[in-house]
């Protein structure tokens with residue numbers, strides 16, 4: 326249950342109800358099978374588009390719902406509580422490529438790509454990491470060189486969420502030259518579509534969790550990109566990516582809270598049904614204390630997230646707060662799902678119940694869109710500069 330202290334509007338309650346109904350009908354009944362088969366269900370993309378959930382933050386002129394960040398994050402939590410894999414697809418799409426286009430794109434670029442993305446006709450992806458450039462994102466090596474009215478891109482991007490089905494990918498590549506490297510300022514952002522010559526989808530990862538969300542490498546082999554696909558200014562791609570990740574990390578926090586909540590709710594039900602030593606295990610104080618700590622941490626994580634999101638909606642800079650929300654929510658998800666598995670005992674360790682999936686799904690929230698260590702770097706630097 327969403328905390329009543331959040332003081333939600335009627336519209337926000339309606340969004341939560343819509344997301345919950347979608348999760349109950351389309352996600353919860355299928356999540357275990359999709360996880361087992363590592364199956365991405367493509368029909369979810371137009372279905373979420375139909376609901377407006379792929380353009381939640383986009384203005385109406387691009388067929389979006391024009392909602393604030395808090396409303397979007399409430400919907401995302403509900404979707405994540407039903408199926409975390411669907412939530413990461415929705416989070417990446419809404420937080421990274423669409424936001425990058427909306428914020429830094431030209432009028433023509435926005436006109437061309439945003440409305441089809443909002444309608445669910447083109448799924449969005451974000452390609453920053455490379456096999457040798459993860460936390461140290463500025464060390465990426467994918468190279469772009471100008472050739473008349475095109476850029477030629479060569480390199481590989483990795484860990485690309487939804488990369489198999491993406492219709493628009495915001496990819497970062499170097500536009501400086503080997504003899505004059507400019508570090509983070511030598512990186513530019515490009516709008517990539519899978520029809521470009523030289524584009525291919527590489528290895529699909531066989532993952533511990535989030536198995537219904539395809540994570541792939543993308544290979545750019547002499548890929549010819551029309552010059553008008555450069556996003557914003559040359560050399561600003563790293564900064565655009567960092568600014569977009571501030572938003573993305575709020576999405577991952579909401580996703581982590583949804584996973585934690587699902588595990589907590591499953592545990593609450595289980596402990597009232599499971600009998601040992603002649604009574605429901607819920608009657609043992611040790612069990613009640615675990616539930617108390619789970620509920621407290623989830624509520625704290627949600628409070629931190631909604632404080633950051635409300636600040637963002639007021640136009641306040643939230644770099645470090647976004648990292649705090651992501652750090653705390655993802656560590657909460659890992660901790661809460663670990664407690665849930667423990668409360669289920671042996672049944673928590675088998676696939677008959679969903680908590681082992683929640684546990685596996687939770688782990689990556691401490692890794693993607695910046696590891697917990699990277700979040701601490703961002704928060705630590707802000708602390709030293711007088712946060």
Ligand code: CAA
Nearest residue numbers: 453460461462463484485486509564567568693694695699
């Ligand atoms: N907003 C604006 N500008 C920013 C910024 C921000 N949030 N963060 C950095 N910058 C600017 C800096 O000010 C600096 O510019 P100046 O030199 O003019 O000051 C420039 O960018 C370089 O910044 P840093 O010196 O801080 O760069 P760094 O190399 O030390 O890196 C880092 C900092 C925080 C570790 C960064 O590399 C980082 O966030 N790494 C993690 C990357 C990440 O999250 N990857 C996930 C990819 S997405 C994914 O997981 C897959 C998916 O599909 C979900």
